[in-house]
Amino acid sequence: MIRDSDPHMPDAAGAPGAGEPAYLAQLNEEQRRAVECLDGPVLMLAGAGTGKTRALTTRLAHILYTGRARPWEILAVTFTNKAAREMKQRIGGLIGEAVEGMQWLGTFHAICVKILRRHAELAGLKSDFTILDTDDQIRLMKQLIKARDIDEKRWPARQLAGLIDGWKNRALTPGQVGPEEAQEFAGGLGAKLYQEYQQRLKSLNAVDFGDLLLECLRLFQTHPDLLESYQLRFAYMLVDEYQDTNVAQYLWLRLLAQRHKNICCVGDDDQSIYGWRGAEVTNILRFEKDFPGARIIRLERNYRSTGHILAAASHLITHNESRLGKTLHTTDAPGEKVFLQGVWDGEEEARVIADEIEALQGKGHSLNEIAVLVRAGFQMREIEDRFIARGLDYRVIGGPRFYERMEIRDAIAYLQVTVNPDNDIKLERIINTPSRKIGAASLQTVSRYARAVDLPLMQAARQLVETDEIRGPARGSLRNLIADFDRWRALADTTPHTELAGLILDESGYTAMWQNDKSPAAPGRLENLKELLGAMGEFESLAEFLEHVALVMDTDSSADSDKINLMTMHAAKGLEFDSVFLPGWEEGVFPHQRALDETGRAGLEEERRLAYVCLTRAKKRARILHAANRRIHALWQTALPSRFINELPEEHIETESGELHRQTFGLSRFDAPDFATGSGGGPGFARARRNRTISAGYQAAAGGAKTDFTLGERVFHMKFGYGRIEEIDGAKLTIAFEKTGTKKVLDSFVERH
DNA sequence: TTCAATCGTCTTTTT
């Protein structure tokens, strides 16, 4: 949609032996090297906006064109379905129909599923194993935690899920978890619960996302003959976004590449922003060691941003220590400098952005070419409110996705149980949705029995319904539900799947449940269900559709009308816009306090890479904003400008008044609190800035620190003026201000009066 | 079993 434009390239197959294929002429020298270095390991270090996608798709086309491999002998892996789709489409543009033969082009997960289904029995699974989503995972872990009488409050299932996920990312089986880490959860039960979880999955004939990779890896590790057959098959391998790979993925790739060693990894260490979900920058940093004889090809010519923007971003990222180092350059004009503006609070920030956008719009700029990138979701509301007030159209990119909505998951669960009645996880999900009076008690009776006789839930229920074990209304409705599923399954052969799905949703009472729901979200949910049925029509069968939703959790959202793009910084990776607004560059917000607290120096460097990613999204204009005051979790706090602002090179930055610029930055060193008194923002502002940081505020708020203020005291706040203390909760004060109403404020921001 | 009140949390997110 907003990716670099793609000038039509001639159909390679149609270019007969006239020296070299025409598509090579489209490339610059470094891209061309990346395309033509085909033998042995290659690391393509592709900086932001350097034509990476073109280089890698052309490389694949070149391999095919020169007859070095046939389409099905190439393994091409991406992280997201979107990336896989785009790659396929672009290669198709070069080689035409032949792209359909590339059956090994896809996400890590999709390719692993394919391999795993073929050899499921070797992994102790049946080939129709189900893939659990995150909801199911948590539900399962909750059961395990409950079964061990662990306090769910202190040890939430989410945390265990995170832990296990982390282990799987690092390719650790329960037995391989280090002794220290294994102690981490619930007083030493971490690894034990991990093991129980895996056993449970096996007995359910299910895997989670992490397992897809791990089981596939294990398959290769324990079956050399099988591994060899895949090694032989994949004459060439290509990996996109290599900086995002985790340990398991790295091991998987390295195993597969052992034979031909023709592996090309494409990535940019400076754009590694997913460390928190297991990505190892080290993978890309160590490439030469891991793949001996590797060649590194740097793409450093930037085709996207104008001079000042590129220079600002490049300089910023040099503050990172762990990087391979690239020097991006452009032949473009310097263009506009990066504009920096300090504002009073978030409200003013939103107003400034909206005003500026209106001005751009007035000058004929398309809203589609404008983006606002925020660090975290909570920053969006204020900006959206302003857009709405001004009547500016916007779209939020990367919000909750279609297949993750509750009603969609419920509906799919019904379909999955219809197809496979032994799918316990899904049955549990919907057994009492809508309410059938089959509550926790009845469900427990059934599952206890099911475990005792080692049968799936549905079969256990079938038997129990005939006994007196289950009493009251639960018994009848359970019997009905079983009969319903039997009937629906019988219809599956004769009824078109879309029709069947509609019938199931109606007869189960699920549609009715939302029709009777008076919450404002209900109509939208019904709408989504309709859309789901519509989407199913594009698939041949119910089974095919279900496999699709298990792996492809995204839907194409059409970029139809002209709208501002609002999204998180993470969601912006890979996109580009003429104008980019970057609000909230304040210590604690960006870099985010938790990144600093939890991962220290590495976290800071990742935040800095995020800054780099954001800036390099801008083609012509970048505007950074920081507010002096911000409300975080309903608490007003004074904020310091982000340290990243200090790290921008002065000669590429423009501010409202050059003076203010230097002064503000000189004062804002987060780790050097010993600076002179500032002048902007009034005396209260200067005082607060001298003594407080957001970090201090967080600690005070979190630690329940005591305050030395007393109830009823008259105080002064630099933003809200005079007021009287009405309530004290640790360091949090509720103050009735004379002019501005009652607010909650940290004690550190008011003074006695 | 259901509903209402209370509690705790509040970064980023793909498969």
Added chain:
DNA sequence: GACGATTGAA
């Protein structure tokens, strides 16, 4: 301040 999840009472 807002949301979801959990808990306790009817």
